Amino acid sequence: xxxxxxxATSIATALSVVIAFGLAWCVNRxxxxxxxxFSILFTIPMLIxxxxxxxxxxxxxxxxxxxxxxxxINIGLYGYLGIIIGSIxxxxxxxxxxxxxxxxxxxxxxxxxxQVLGLSKKQQFFTITLPNMKGTLISVIFATFTMxxxxxxxxxxxxxxxxxxxxxxYREVIGLLDFSKGAIIGVILLIPAFIAxxxxxxxxxxxxxxxxxxxxxxxxxxKRDIISYFICILTVFLVSLPILAFVILSFVKQxxxxxxxxxxxxxxxxxxxxxxxxxxxxxIALVTSLVxxxxxxxxxxxxxxxxxSFTNAALHLIAxxxxxxxxxxxxLCYVIFFEGSLLYxxxxxxxxxxxxxxxxxxxxxxxxxxxxxxxxxxxxxACMGISSLKCYLMYISHARVRPLLKCFxxxx
Numbered sequence: 308x309x310x311x312x313x314x315a316t317s318i319a320t321a322l323s324v325v326i327a328f329g330l331a332w333c334v335n336r337x338x339x340x341x342x343x344x345f346s347i348l349f350t351i352p353m354l355i356x357x358x359x360x361x362x363x364x365x366x367x368x369x370x371x372x373x374x375x376x377x378x379x380i381n382i383g384l385y386g387y388l389g390i391i392i393g394s395i396x397x398x399x400x401x402x403x404x405x406x407x408x409x410x411x412x413x414x415x416x417x418x419x420x421x422q423v424l425g426l427s428k429k430q431q432f433f434t435i436t437l438p439n440m441k442g443t444l445i446s447v448i449f450a451t452f453t454m455x456x457x458x459x460x461x462x463x464x465x466x467x468x469x470x471x472x473x474x475x476x477y478r479e480v481i482g483l484l485d486f487s488k489g490a491i492i493g494v495i496l497l498i499p500a501f502i503a504x505x506x507x508x509x510x511x512x513x514x515x516x517x518x519x520x521x522x523x524x525x526x527x528x529x530k531r532d533i534i535s536y537f538i539c540i541l542t543v544f545l546v547s548l549p550i551l552a553f554v555i556l557s558f559v560k561q562x563x564x565x566x567x568x569x570x571x572x573x574x575x576x577x578x579x580x581x582x583x584x585x586x587x588x589x590x591i592a593l594v595t596s597l598v599x600x601x602x603x604x605x606x607x608x609x610x611x612x613x614x615x616s617f618t619n620a621a622l623h624l625i626a627x628x629x630x631x632x633x634x635x636x637x638x639l640c641y642v643i644f645f646e647g648s649l650l651y652x653x654x655x656x657x658x659x660x661x662x663x664x665x666x667x668x669x670x671x672x673x674x675x676x677x678x679x680x681x682x683x684x685x686x687x688x689a690c691m692g693i694s695s696l697k698c699y700l701m702y703i704s705h706a707r708v709r710p711l712l713k714c715f716x717x718x719x
Contacts, residue, residue: 309495312456312471315387319394320452326395327402327447330542333535335410338525346407348543351550353400354719360396361464363549364389366556373552389465394455396546401668402451408672409443415524443675445506450671453499453630472496473633480636497628591654595661596719603666607673623674630667637664 330349334342352360367374368384375381382388413436421431437444459473466474476492556562560569603626610623632640641660642651650656 308470308472308475311387311469312473315390315394315462315469315471316452316456318387319391319398319455320448322391323395323399323451323455324402324444324448326542327399327406327451328444329538330399330403331407331410333539334407336525337532337535338527339532339535339539345539345543346403349403349546350400352396352546355550356460357393357397357458358460358464359553360393360549361389361461363552364393364396364465366552366562367548373555385465385467386469389467390462390469390471393461393465394458396549397458397461398451398454401454402447405443405447405450405668405672405675406440409440409675413439442678446671446675449499449502449506450630450668454668456499457496457630457633459633459635476633477635480639496633501624501628587654591657591661592719595658595665598658599662599665599669602662603670604673607670607677611674611677626670626674627667629663632664634664 330345333339334346339345364384366372368382368389369375370381370384372384384392417435418431421435426434457473459471459477462469462471462474463477472492472495476496479492557572558568558570559565560567560571606622606626610619610626613619638660641656645651645656650659
């Protein structure tokens with residue numbers, strides 16, 4: 308099971324990060340139009356649970372799927388292929404959000420100097436772009452790896468006979484209530500988060516470069532823009548297919564027996580109380596997003612800008628470890644821990660557990676953003692009698708509004 312998890316996760320992580328990096332480059336380094344629209348569409352898959360991606364793939368490419376029946380081609384979805392495809396759909400939006408933000412920090416004067424020295428675009432990419440993004444790339448790779456490694460939703464639906472550690476943990480803890488075996492698997496699932504923490508400490512950069520001399524100037528290149536349009540449109544189409552499958556089947560009487568149009572399923576769902584569930588979900592999501600944003604930026608301020616100490620390092624480790632705990636296990640732990648307390652059985656415990664569950668990814672985005680804050684601005688604010696905290700609040704409110712909104716979106 309460990310081998311299955313490592314193999315599928317490694318392949319899915321590599322493909323997911325490459326796709327996210329390519330899309331971030333298309334959005335930030337080309338002259339294509341509707342960049343904000345594409346960015347929003349790229350993040351749509353993160354708005355549904357991972358298990359929904361697996362179900363969407365089954366509806367499309369399963370043995371009796373829509374595309375399988377239409378094209379009469381069976382791609383052999385169940386197994387490694389299904390896990391890898393579903394994991395990419397589930398993880399690449401978060402990697403895209405983290406990568407697209409870091410492109411804003413590049414200073415064009417460095418590229419101008421490279422052009423004067425005669426460096427080709429390829430040489431500029433490997434000597435300027437990648438070194439500037441090294442720290443963020445490491446965070447993205449480990450964050451993506453941990454997300455996929457600890458996810459049970461996709462392999463549970465499309466894994467077939469391929470058993471992974473999170474699926475085994477889900478079966479033992481939820482199905483058989485064997486908490487001891489589940490705890491052992493939980494410890495193993497924490498290992499990538501610890502590795503990411505030590506890699507982050509090892510590759511911590513002392514230089515900060517958020518204050519750029521000149522923003523990046525995108526040159527005209529029709530061929531590049533056409534290719535970027537094609538990549539972006541194709542990506543939006545592919546990631547929308549599982550969601551479209553859900554939409555189509557919502558208006559089908561009984562799949563696959565009766566494919567006629569019907570609103571019976573929707574009416575039945577609302578009769579069962581879906582409207583109230585939707586209100587509860589929106590309320591929890593909004594409150595969790597607001598609380599989570601405040602907590603992650605305050606935590607990132609302490610870990611990224613305060614003087615390095617054991618306490619800061621421990622706080623940074625705890626923040627990253629939260630990514631490695633599957634949601635089902637985290638929820639079960641909170642139920643056991645808070646049983647009999649005032650929080651038990653209230654909406655407050657749901658807000659608390661979701662704040663922790665989705666903490667790591669937006670935290671890493673805020674952490675990488677604040678790490679780039681130019682230290683010279685701190686000296687200037689000190690000379691003007693402005694506190695460091697007030698200086699960062701001004702920086703976030705004026706210069707980092709988009710990352711703030713992206714963190715809010717991840718939580719929502």
